Amino acid sequence: MPTTQPAVPAVVQRARAFVRPALAQAVARFPSGLERVAGYYFGWWDADGSPVAGRGSRSLQACMAMLAAEAVGADAELALPGAVAVELIHNFSLLHDDIIDGDDIRRGRPTAWVVYGTGSSLLSGDALWAAAVDGLLAVDGPAGPVAARELNNALTCMIHAAARESDFDSGPVAALSIDDYLYVCEGKGGALLGSAAVIGTVLAGAPAAQAEVLREAAHKVGRAWQATNDLENIWGDTALVGKPGFQDLRSRKRTLPVIAALQSGHPAADELACLLKGDLDDNALDRAAHLIDAAGGRAYTREVARTHLAQAMNLLDTLALPPAVHEDLIDLLDFAVTRRPRTRRPLTKSARA
């Protein structure tokens, strides 16, 4: 599977450049074995240590922390420890999730546990977490502990969501609720993005409460983002997604298109339920994708992604933001969900309504 370096919006490129030196400094303090794993996940080098122009972390959370500071009119530099912390935590969660899910491909490359073993990957994740907290608690003044507590709340959400997700995948299909699933999505993707907004705001010297609308928008985006992930895992361009097709279906994950299809009442749902209980060879996977589509699971999931992204955008409109920051936030949230930079054009509020 070829690795494609996807296009990113200018604001995300700016966030990556913003966070990179401090991130490299934090990781350079690791024992060499752990630094190697971390840099591989950040996309800095290949399994053998040679520099790559591969696809690393998208740095969406770091971007949100940076923009949150700019949103309250502060110098983004104040949010740097927060941007670094959320970037570290995002990669911590990927390292641990790939072990938990047994996924062997991420961003078009073998996952860390495949390359370096479970032990080193697990420990590297732990080291990233400790480095994130270290950076926040080193901030002078009362903002550091507030930011650290916010980060810890996000971590708690993420960990609990991952646990509920695996209960999901092992429980009976009939017991699944779409609302539960969306709640888990929020914990998986939205919690850290929302906390990044709060952390950036707090480090910029503004009250945490001022970030609550951004947090809510991030939670909406978390849902839309997971819905899009679920779609791309079945019908996406594998080179762009960086994962093999049908990875979720193959491991019988209860993703949104599957849940929606199974609960649709459509005749295809029964065949799908039977199919998912049997052996899943390539033919069966193709058939499953067709049945999910026929039962309306694909259309439903698209609609979830569309409406939640639109709700997030509407929330941004309620904020009195500097226009440049407003546009950057639209770029960020849109990119988080669509994975493609939007074509910028002057947007009026009525045009998006």
Add this chain to the structure above:
Amino acid sequence: MPTTQPAVPAVVQRARAFVRPALAQAVARFPSGLERVAGYYFGWWDADGSPVAGRGSRSLQACMAMLAAEAVGADAELALPGAVAVELIHNFSLLHDDIIDGDDIRRGRPTAWVVYGTGSSLLSGDALWAAAVDGLLAVDGPAGPVAARELNNALTCMIHAAARESDFDSGPVAALSIDDYLYVCEGKGGALLGSAAVIGTVLAGAPAAQAEVLREAAHKVGRAWQATNDLENIWGDTALVGKPGFQDLRSRKRTLPVIAALQSGHPAADELACLLKGDLDDNALDRAAHLIDAAGGRAYTREVARTHLAQAMNLLDTLALPPAVHEDLIDLLDFAVTRRPRTRRPLTKSARA
């Protein structure tokens, strides 16, 4: 292998009772799948959820946090969030270490990853960590963040030590230094015990600097404790240790008796080096144990354990402690290393010199 409920000193029993209700409260907030794993490691229930009187955590770190508060004349209750936090972190580290090392028996029972799978064990470890930080950052006033930072430093030491340990086990024997090994031991066992002393002190309202001697004593104990572990893994009573014999040798871990034997210059060292490169069946393991002993690895490790414990006791003597707390601390540190409650008798400083 039968499970033996080992005798513990009264102060350790007191610490367990002290920490248990708050610990149960923290873990009750977990999703049920993670609570099940955590309670299994705390020794509260069996794999199927039935209550057991099995051997759980020894709660040495919680005991240290409690005694550190008493050492500065404060009510131990002030140190409770700290005692809970270090107990959570100790069990976090066991959950992750057992995955990393691939160990399948702990405290006479199958390890959590064997019973519940790698994913649930890993996530439970993460959840314990997040709960520990949550408890400390919920403490009112400036002590909470100071304690959280201290805990995070201990975590960083532990994680980096675990990484260095695995470099150790995969590197060439000639490159091993006993000092490096002891440094790793300090990170593995001593760092959290030392931080427990600092955290208890700080939460009790005393300056962190006041805990530095206790921290140093804890580091000495960390070395003695690991040396004793290494001995017991080869020559110990498997029922008391709660692990199968030769677990470390079998997985070719470079423990202190092995390193000391290999570097002894004794003729047995060469045979040992060859033996450890080959297949390790039961006969080979018996022979290896014999050769380590013959080359002086056992005696050397005993001496390391003895002198470091004695140094820790001497450090306690330099503190002006309330006599009851002094005796409790001796009980705790002695038990940490020997695993058996000492027979209390009135000790004079000269008697221990």
